Amino acid sequence: MHIRVINPNTTASMTTAIGACASAVAGPDVVVEAVSPVFGPESIESHVDEALAVPGVLARVAEGEEAGVDGYVVACFGDPGVHAARELARGPVVGIAEAGMRAATYLGRRFSVVTTLQRTVPGIEALTRSYGLADHCGGVHATEIGVVDLEHDPHARERTLELARVALTADGSDVLVLGCAGMTDFAAWLGDELGVPVVDGVAAATTTVVGLVAMGLGTSKAGEFAAPRAKRVSGSWADVDLRLPAP
Amino acid sequence: MHIRVINPNTTASMTTAIGACASAVAGPDVVVEAVSPVFGPESIESHVDEALAVPGVLARVAEGEEAGVDGYVVACFGDPGVHAARELARGPVVGIAEAGMRAATYLGRRFSVVTTLQRTVPGIEALTRSYGLADHCGGVHATEIGVVDLEHDPHARERTLELARVALTADGSDVLVLGCAGMTDFAAWLGDELGVPVVDGVAAATTTVVGLVAMGLGTSKAGEFAAPRAKRVSGSWADVDLRLPAP
Amino acid sequence: MHIRVINPNTTASMTTAIGACASAVAGPDVVVEAVSPVFGPESIESHVDEALAVPGVLARVAEGEEAGVDGYVVACFGDPGVHAARELARGPVVGIAEAGMRAATYLGRRFSVVTTLQRTVPGIEALTRSYGLADHCGGVHATEIGVVDLEHDPHARERTLELARVALTADGSDVLVLGCAGMTDFAAWLGDELGVPVVDGVAAATTTVVGLVAMGLGTSKAGEFAAPRAKRVSGSWADVDLRLPAP
Amino acid sequence: MHIRVINPNTTASMTTAIGACASAVAGPDVVVEAVSPVFGPESIESHVDEALAVPGVLARVAEGEEAGVDGYVVACFGDPGVHAARELARGPVVGIAEAGMRAATYLGRRFSVVTTLQRTVPGIEALTRSYGLADHCGGVHATEIGVVDLEHDPHARERTLELARVALTADGSDVLVLGCAGMTDFAAWLGDELGVPVVDGVAAATTTVVGLVAMGLGTSKAGEFAAPRAKRVSGSWADVDLRLPAP
Amino acid sequence: MHIRVINPNTTASMTTAIGACASAVAGPDVVVEAVSPVFGPESIESHVDEALAVPGVLARVAEGEEAGVDGYVVACFGDPGVHAARELARGPVVGIAEAGMRAATYLGRRFSVVTTLQRTVPGIEALTRSYGLADHCGGVHATEIGVVDLEHDPHARERTLELARVALTADGSDVLVLGCAGMTDFAAWLGDELGVPVVDGVAAATTTVVGLVAMGLGTSKAGEFAAPRAKRVSGSWADVDLRLPAP
Amino acid sequence: MHIRVINPNTTASMTTAIGACASAVAGPDVVVEAVSPVFGPESIESHVDEALAVPGVLARVAEGEEAGVDGYVVACFGDPGVHAARELARGPVVGIAEAGMRAATYLGRRFSVVTTLQRTVPGIEALTRSYGLADHCGGVHATEIGVVDLEHDPHARERTLELARVALTADGSDVLVLGCAGMTDFAAWLGDELGVPVVDGVAAATTTVVGLVAMGLGTSKAGEFAAPRAKRVSGSWADVDLRLPAP
CATH class of the missing domain: 3.40.50.12500 (Rossmann fold)
Known part of the structure; x- marks a missing residue:
């Protein structure tokens, strides 16, 4: 079983700690992989931070689907992007x-x-x-x-x-x-x-995902969480500027 | 890890099926034991059935505590006796x-x-x-x-x-x-x-209990689910007669 | 009119006091009878206490039905066994x-x-x-x-x-x-x-039951509170042991 | 015990029927008096009807207080004026x-x-x-x-x-x-x-009021339902004209 | 656009202040008219006060309908009579x-x-x-x-x-x-x-009414807030006496 | 008064229609400006679409703040990004x-x-x-x-x-x-x-924003919607790839 734990912020030391915690409870047969987005804030403490982090979280799910990941943990206490991640994933997606x-x-x-x-x-x-x-x-x-x-x-x-x-x-x-x-x-x-x-x-979401995968269950594709429709996306993300102050 | 799955009714074939289901999702390191009460109705389809079944469920928990059981599943969809079982158990108790x-x-x-x-x-x-x-x-x-x-x-x-x-x-x-x-x-x-x-x-409750035990968590003894106070119990259960019709 | 007030614990002095209170508000035409279960704890202060008390409460209802009781009060502030008692009673059953x-x-x-x-x-x-x-x-x-x-x-x-x-x-x-x-x-x-x-x-439940009986109303038998199905009950209550500490 | 049942509309035959119903369940020791407001619509089927009826209902309560009434029933299924009536009454006020x-x-x-x-x-x-x-x-x-x-x-x-x-x-x-x-x-x-x-x-509210009075309980005067403050009321009700169509 | 702001109490200085506040936010194209009932208490601080005030509020709405008013504000923080006023008004009625x-x-x-x-x-x-x-x-x-x-x-x-x-x-x-x-x-x-x-x-309700009227929207007449049925109203309001203490 | 109506999708004809609708109800003194994000999907019909659209919506708010915009409408029926937009805006932000x-x-x-x-x-x-x-x-x-x-x-x-x-x-x-x-x-x-x-x-949100601005009210900066803390954002949005299918 392959579980991907996504730390939605980009602080690497936190990703490491989260991964260790998840591994400790996942059981010996489970491969736990902890990742951060390739883009996003160092921490998530506002709605703006969440909005910046979510696309990168989703990209990690999309990548995981290609890699055959069985289930995902979203490891931020606001559960950012969980609903959208379910649209992309076959397996279960659980927020902490x-x-x-x-x-x-x-x-x-x-x-x-x-x-x-x-x-x-x-x-x-x-x-x-x-x-x-x-x-x-x-x-x-x-x-x-x-x-x-x-x-x-x-x-x-x-x-x-x-x-x-x-x-x-x-x-x-x-x-x-x-x-x-x-x-x-x-x-x-x-x-x-x-x-x-x-x-x-983090531990609770990890054991929840492991349990759901062990039961053979994934995200329902019969309703709200079906794959999104293909559609035109215009413009370039590089042009999106929130004018946020530097730290 | 030792998990006890309690089928609150006394139909043995159902206990066997429930045990098999729980074992299938619990993982190789987990001992799953499925039991029925020593007393109770063959099925639980009314509040009276529940009331008759609960004492036997609790006795199975009390016995489990002596045997070092790590967590319990109560395998009836009304979750009968779960609150009382938590008072008796150190580990988690989860209803299906x-x-x-x-x-x-x-x-x-x-x-x-x-x-x-x-x-x-x-x-x-x-x-x-x-x-x-x-x-x-x-x-x-x-x-x-x-x-x-x-x-x-x-x-x-x-x-x-x-x-x-x-x-x-x-x-x-x-x-x-x-x-x-x-x-x-x-x-x-x-x-x-x-x-x-x-x-x-049954599968969901089993994986939930396994996960909670893997996290090192049990029932809180700091409030409502502390062990019951010692107290005088009068009379004999043998004299309790609900005058129920025979099948 | 014949009302049975059931004190779910087995402390006789409390049963007497409860009966006196109920009689005081029931009106002169109402026979109020206060009873305790033949089996159960001296007080109800936990979910385990409740589970032990309920079968004895139900037996008092079953007995009352044979005696033509018109309505029941369950005189413990957790309303233990009220739903099950309604399955056994024709008249109304009200918790305090x-x-x-x-x-x-x-x-x-x-x-x-x-x-x-x-x-x-x-x-x-x-x-x-x-x-x-x-x-x-x-x-x-x-x-x-x-x-x-x-x-x-x-x-x-x-x-x-x-x-x-x-x-x-x-x-x-x-x-x-x-x-x-x-x-x-x-x-x-x-x-x-x-x-x-x-x-x-106790007074409130007594006047409520008296009022419902005066209106000619009893427990609906058209749904959840119909009499329970006849079914096989296995084992002996004498073998049920909760290993509770003596007081 | 003296209970006043107030039919908020001015249809006399309905007041009579309501009074008969209330008397039938109130018990032999209870004087049941059914009244209508001195002013108001023949039936209450809108919010406007309610607004027209409530002052007359309250006047019947005020009058009842002078006559020593022990409790009141407001006999319309929208419970019009019940909160205001509680401010005027010492005893309980119950809507049907x-x-x-x-x-x-x-x-x-x-x-x-x-x-x-x-x-x-x-x-x-x-x-x-x-x-x-x-x-x-x-x-x-x-x-x-x-x-x-x-x-x-x-x-x-x-x-x-x-x-x-x-x-x-x-x-x-x-x-x-x-x-x-x-x-x-x-x-x-x-x-x-x-x-x-x-x-x-009507029967339910009557037995409820009778029960509350039997328990010696009335409306709490320690909060929202204390007697209203004395205050200046200007103008004349005779000048209030809702321009409603005649039947 | 013609908005009528109804102060449900009869204190004229408050009506004036409310009108000024409403005018200040309503915009230059809006005629704001502030009125009090012809009958009612000087302030509304109880359910009885409300009951006394509501008929006069409704009369001001009825009068406004004849004058072609586009929408109404009910300027008392209990929103007294708002539901009834909607039955009488074509335009929107909004409580503060x-x-x-x-x-x-x-x-x-x-x-x-x-x-x-x-x-x-x-x-x-x-x-x-x-x-x-x-x-x-x-x-x-x-x-x-x-x-x-x-x-x-x-x-x-x-x-x-x-x-x-x-x-x-x-x-x-x-x-x-x-x-x-x-x-x-x-x-x-x-x-x-x-x-x-x-x-x-007051400001919030005024801008809300102005906005709804600007959108061309009024009270729905397809359900609960249709005009009340014509019906017989008996007696005289002059005979309604709540025996309230003088100030 | 300057109101910015943000259509979160990138379909220009819809932005035009939304702007016309908003202008029609905003009143003559209000400048209504309708915009789309510089990046995002042509329509929003899933949680993934929302996640892609929100950063561009927020950038339009950030830009508006520099331009002295008084209030914002977010014109998509899921109200995407409204909470985050409030963190960036001084004036009110209202979803449709x-x-x-x-x-x-x-x-x-x-x-x-x-x-x-x-x-x-x-x-x-x-x-x-x-x-x-x-x-x-x-x-x-x-x-x-x-x-x-x-x-x-x-x-x-x-x-x-x-x-x-x-x-x-x-x-x-x-x-x-x-x-x-x-x-x-x-x-x-x-x-x-x-x-x-x-x-x-769209009309309702526009009149609501106009009304709030007329009242001199904006987003509270005393709690959840204060400006976000300055912080390090790592990586490049250009590397975020959701692997979505082309239309």
């Missing part, structure tokens, strides 16, 4: 927000999410509603540590732990969900410290 | 309705359920609401073939196929979910005939 | 959570619930959702005084009052609902102290 | 739509409503949502026989029966709710013909 | 609560409402649900300054500002909605002070 | 699905949508839920005439009319919403034929 939060519902009654920036919180809350999980989500909480800083900020782990403790109590939650693929490495340690199940969406 | 219907949401936009008796339909609809899946469920449809007759009725497969075809069209669904563990054997054939993903809840 | 919370909606805009243990709170919140009352429920609050201790703890009343005061203010509620049949005796006193309507579910 | 539909939920899983004019259907559907009953309501169906014609049209009963039959089957419902106080007299006959519980809201 | 809260959803993710009296809060919350806006509404907050005092209380502006600040932070909102037509004059100043969009419902 | 469906709720109780391809229906249904409009939407119906063919297919108008007729009756709707910007030209004619209000989202 959906898989992570669904996994939590098997382990307790209510989960809290800890994530990076406050500005992403309403979008995650909207995801809980569109996935039918709003009643299970006690709250979404932001450390205000950016995605890229998760690797570099020496206090990132401790601040995530502190926030998680506060969140679990305030929300009355019995499960924690990590709201960013960059937190993958914190999961086991947080679980030990907190005494509750801590769900890493 | 929840796992089957959630699996479907990764594969398409809308699923239809085909099940056995019409009288169980409102209960399944209520499950879709309590699991937050009502928007994804196009409809629940009954063949009016009882659970036990699924094995014996020579027309069971064909009637299930016919009903599924009608349901998918009427509901505008692109995925089918089998609404009874006794339909496990129909899944692959139905998928071939219908051209859409057909989800068998 | 549903009746208590619905009564509150006639008296004010938003109610708060005070109950016993925190671990039962998520289950009650789930009931508010399945009964369509989530928008009316400001919050569910636990005293952490166990069901049996309600009778014995000399501070039970005062702590319930204090918690109720805090809850009403925090939730912006104008009605209080008692979240345990064991609080029946507190209702009038709490109402005087708090200056808001205090709804005891 | 809310009470009728809630009663139905104790008797089966899903109810259908049969009512008079199609134009009132969306309003009733909105009520099912605001009362949290949308999941229980299979459908609302109109005979297109106006309220006043229910008494005079010789085919009214038969057409209601036919429509009810179709509705129950189409909706998969096991209970029928009568969607107009003018159908009170049809309830018992329809129940016999249909073989399912048929809920008349 | 619906328009104000909908406008807010275009400008941010979540809005807070500041309003006058706490007793009106539950009704506004119910409006957010019936308009499908509950997920966008972070909270509804009351200054406890009555409607009429908004003009006279020298601290009204400052207290509204303070409350708005607290509300935006507590609710995590990025937009403010003014929950009373009497706050119209505060909008610009509050926006400057708070640094978030502040939506005045 | 949200504006069109919200406009409909002012005019009647329930609307039906007619759109192009069946595969887009579930996405539109999901929009109705995320906008809180699901209770108002009677159904979404597809002509199976593709976006580009709306201009060329001689039967497009007639088939849209026929489908609309069926939809209004089947759904019990009193308003029609056009589910594609390419149907703009049909609106007036359909309204005449059908006798119900027919809402064109």
Whole structure:
């Protein structure tokens, strides 16, 4: 079985960490390949970032289809491009927000999410509603540590732990969900410290895809997720300029 | 890894079929053990049947805990006793309705359920609401073939196929979910005939449990699903008489 | 008119108190009979407790049908076994959570619930959702005084009052609902102290059943709550062992 | 106990029938008094009709308070003026739509409503949502026989029966709710013909009010339904002219 | 284009302020006419106040139809009588609560409402649900300054500002909605002070009506909002007496 | 006032028609400018099409900000990129699905949508839920005439009319919403034929933006829609290849 885990941002060290996490849970018979888009932002913390990242994610799916990939994980907690990716893929495509939060519902009654920036919180809350999980989500909480800083900020782990403790109590939650693929490495340690199940969406999405492929199931091609119609695409992407400030 | 699949009814041939289905998707490193309660009805088609079956399901979990079982599947589409089983288990406990219907949401936009008796339909609809899946469920449809007759009725497969075809069209669904563990054997054939993903809840719950155990996750003991308090239990079960008619 | 009020736990003093409360509101023409199961736990504070109690509740309904009972109250705030009991009964079957919370909606805009243990709170919140009352429920609050201790703890009343005061203010509620049949005796006193309507579910369910019987209405036998099919039940309940710790 | 049943329209024969129905279920100790407003339309089949009727309904409540009335029924299936009436009343105020539909939920899983004019259907559907009953309501169906014609049209009963039959089957419902106080007299006959519980809201609201009063409960004065502030009212109602066409 | 803005209360100075606000946004080609009912309370702060005001609002619509008015604004944050007014009007009828809260959803993710009296809060919350806006509404907050005092209380502006600040932070909102037509004059100043969009419902409803009329659209007469049936209205409004206390 | 209407697809004739429609309702003082992206598909009928179109839409917003544009319409019924566009814009950004469906709720109780391809229906249904409009939407119906063919297919108008007729009756709707910007030209004619209000989202979004700008309101920069953080973007869009089939 061949699973492709797509990190939608272009920070290579994060792609490596995500790949290691996915491999650890995928089982010995599964080839896990972690990739980033050939184009896109270093992190995804806004709707604009998402819009920039999605075409590159889709290209990785299209490439994967030619390579015979059996299933895909989209490893960003906003699940960017998942619907479009399903149109391109034969196998299943699973986002880490959906898989992570669904996994939590098997382990307790209510989960809290800890994530990076406050500005992403309403979008995650909207995801809980569109996935039918709003009643299970006690709250979404932001450390205000950016995605890229998760690797570099020496206090990132401790601040995530502190926030998680506060969140679990305030929300009355019995499960924690990590709201960013960059937190993958914190999961086991947080679980030990907190005494509750801590769900890493990367692991959850990987085992979900592995399970679906083991069941012989892929994306339905009978409706919304059929291959897109062939059509004329005009102009050149090189001319698309969002006038974004340089870092 | 040791997974126990509990068929809540006492029809041994169904337990065998369920065990075979679960083994087929669990992977070579996983020991799958299929069991039935020592007491209970031959099929579960009413709330009374459920109430009779649940204590025996729980006893199988309690026994499993002593035997070091890592996770449990409850293999009846009403998910009977799942909440109580979580109180007794360290590992995850997953019902086939929840796992089957959630699996479907990764594969398409809308699923239809085909099940056995019409009288169980409102209960399944209520499950879709309590699991937050009502928007994804196009409809629940009954063949009016009882659970036990699924094995014996020579027309069971064909009637299930016919009903599924009608349901998918009427509901505008692109995925089918089998609404009874006794339909496990129909899944692959139905998928071939219908051209859409057909989800068998037994397989879905098994891969879900295997995935959660692979992630090192079990039931949260920090809230609702902590072990029950020790307490006095009076009287004898032998004196409980529901005055049900003999078959 | 003959109403049977079933206390699902086996604490006799609580059954007596519940019966007295129900009689007080049922009217002079109504025979109220309060009973406990012949088997079951002394209190219901977990899903396992519920699973153990329900068969005995159902046996009391089956017995009541032979005795010509006109309607039933299930007097535990989780409404355990109500759906199954409806399959066995001709007359109406009403749980105290549903009746208590619905009564509150006639008296004010938003109610708060005070109950016993925190671990039962998520289950009650789930009931508010399945009964369509989530928008009316400001919050569910636990005293952490166990069901049996309600009778014995000399501070039970005062702590319930204090918690109720805090809850009403925090939730912006104008009605209080008692979240345990064991609080029946507190209702009038709490109402005087708090200056808001205090709804005891036992009284609410009793008047609801009396009203439905007066209207000549019983459980519909045209769908989900028809009598269960006759079927083979295997094994012996005596062999069912949940390995629960002794108190 | 003194209960006032207010028929919001000014058709005296309907007031009489409603009073008889309420008396029949209220019990021998209860004085039931049926009244109409001193001003208002002969039937309520639009939002304008409701707006014209409500002040007169409220005046009947204000008058009732001076007379020591213990509780009120508002006997029109749109529950017009119920919130305002609660501000004026010490005792409970219950509308027949809310009470009728809630009663139905104790008797089966899903109810259908049969009512008079199609134009009132969306309003009733909105009520099912605001009362949290949308999941229980299979459908609302109109005979297109106006309220006043229910008494005079010789085919009214038969057409209601036919429509009810179709509705129950189409909706998969096991209970029928009568969607107009003018159908009170049809309830018992329809129940016999249909073989399912048929809920008349007038009876349901009456027993609900009687039950709440028996419990010693009235409208909460601690929030939204406190007595209105004293304030200046300008102008004269005699000058209000809606320019409605004469019949 | 001729738009009539109806202030449902009878405080003339408020009508003048509302008219000025509406004129300011309606555009030079639009005639805006602000009116009050010929009968009704000086402010609307309860359900009884609403019931008293609505007939006069409807009379202003009926009169407007004869005068060829193209569309109507109902300028009270409970949207009283809007459904009934639609039955009488050919053009569109828009309430300031619906328009104000909908406008807010275009400008941010979540809005807070500041309003006058706490007793009106539950009704506004119910409006957010019936308009499908509950997920966008972070909270509804009351200054406890009555409607009429908004003009006279020298601290009204400052207290509204303070409350708005607290509300935006507590609710995590990025937009403010003014929950009373009497706050119209505060909008610009509050926006400057708070640094978030502040939506005045009067302006929002006015531009909404102007837009709908510009599109050539009016109230649908094909269903619920068709003209009411002609019917007999009995009695005299002069005899309707709510026995309300004088101010 | 300067409004930019962005047609997210690259079919120039459709951009022209959309601009004409928007100009017709915007008022004489408003400069309406209709543009297409410099890169993207000729029509948007899948999630992949959307993903390809969004960057070009955003570039048109970024360019508009430099040109002092006051507000934006996104003229595709999936509202693609609206959230991201709000991050880039000071003024309001409104999608035609949200504006069109919200406009409909002012005019009647329930609307039906007619759109192009069946595969887009579930996405539109999901929009109705995320906008809180699901209770108002009677159904979404597809002509199976593709976006580009709306201009060329001689039967497009007639088939849209026929489908609309069926939809209004089947759904019990009193308003029609056009589910594609390419149907703009049909609106007036359909309204005449059908006798119900027919809402064109392009017109509705234009008047909504004009109204918001007239009120002095723009996108809140205090939360989710603040300008995106500056960050490193790697690689070149020219290397992104989705391997889509040529037309």
